[in-house]
Amino acid sequence: MNVVPRVAVVDLTAQGLVTSALSKFRAGDTISTRAALDAVRRIGPACTDSDDDLVELIVMTAIGRTMGVVFDHRSR
Template sequence: MNVVQRVMVADLTAQELVSSALSRFGAGDTISTRAMLDIVRRTAPACGNSDDDLVELIVMTAVGRTMGVVFDHRSH
């Protein structure tokens, strides 16, 4: 069964991955770009999108859902 789930994840677009990750949060929540990138990368390690591309999708989607965004993905 794990094999089927991995194939399904590989078929998801970056937008679908981001949307799925953000579905864990609600309107008014503040999300971390670092945490969101971590969720997306763990869910789909083969995702070919750059971190910058994913952050853009994360921000656009989160703002559309009235969520706040903390830009902490470049801090170490």
């Protein structure tokens, strides 16, 4: 009898995606909004939040972790 173990599917919220994307950085690092947005979209391709909403979460999370933020997401 073959038994397939159940694997929990984790559906990350926008905040969870941002937290995951910024987890590689430390206090004092500078975060690019463009790079952070790209990372969030890679981690959670099904995320339906707008870029502006995600940038707001990125900024608030980065500031809370004493990171600097470079606003370069609109200079494509």
